[in-house]
Amino acid sequence: MAQAQTLSRNQQIVLNIIEKAKGPLKAYSILFNVQKKGINAPQQIYRALDKLIEMGKIHKIESKNAFVACRSSDCEISKATAFSICESCEMVDEISDTKLSKYLSGFNHKKGMKFKRFNLEFFGICKKCKKD
Amino acid sequence: MAQAQTLSRNQQIVLNIIEKAKGPLKAYSILFNVQKKGINAPQQIYRALDKLIEMGKIHKIESKNAFVACRSSDCEISKATAFSICESCEMVDEISDTKLSKYLSGFNHKKGMKFKRFNLEFFGICKKCKKD
């Protein structure tokens, strides 16, 4: 069962690091960052990541195998996620657009499949990178 | 430069296997399938996959680290891809919906980012799996 919101020690440590980060973090870079805190093995990271994803606290950016904190609260338990990704600086921004979210949540496949969840990733060059 | 459409030997071998497959294929499963044809190393598979993706002949299903042949021809050189994925049987179906594609291609981020490309993955249980 998805519990309320109390995080275990390891989950809290991992979430803190992801929330403080400026951009998406990879599992092993999280691992290296928490070795001083007594977490030594990939399993401990991946277990925390799995639970945090389940709880909707973080999302996985599939095209990058990296993780970001949820900023949106619209994406209830990660059923409807959308991201904007800069191909130059690797920046990731969670898109929180009600119209988009509604449009996609209501989309159903011709072939009779009812969707429970979607993930959308947009790619481009961000404003900041364009200036350079 | 993206060449016209002539495929090299290895590219053709890899594409044939992906096209014949009923579902998405993983890189190493492709590798095991072509060892009789004299392809022995992951590099040879990944190089072919990279080029085939560039040419728009195949797509990568990011959430599964697997590859499918393009059935759509709408997604010109993979700038706009959408898939329907069954969480039970792993089936993947490329979605070719002009309205959806136009809607998303026209979508631009508030924060001034112009998108060049997107990838959308829907998840659910397919018709066939629901019957069971």
Place this chain on the structure above:
DNA sequence: ATAACGTTTGTTATAATATAACACTTTTTA
């Protein structure tokens, strides 16, 4: 035709990402 160039190939090695399995502790629930 041949030199120069870009692309593809074959190969060995290694990096990066992720899960299995087992023993144990802590927290929650009945």
Place this chain on the structure above:
DNA sequence: TAAAAAGTGTTATATTATAACAAACGTTAT
């Protein structure tokens, strides 16, 4: 307070992907 569920620590291993180098092939331009 006993049982069940969730979390932890650990070792080992599986899976996915890239680096680096040398050779062959296919164009095209003198």
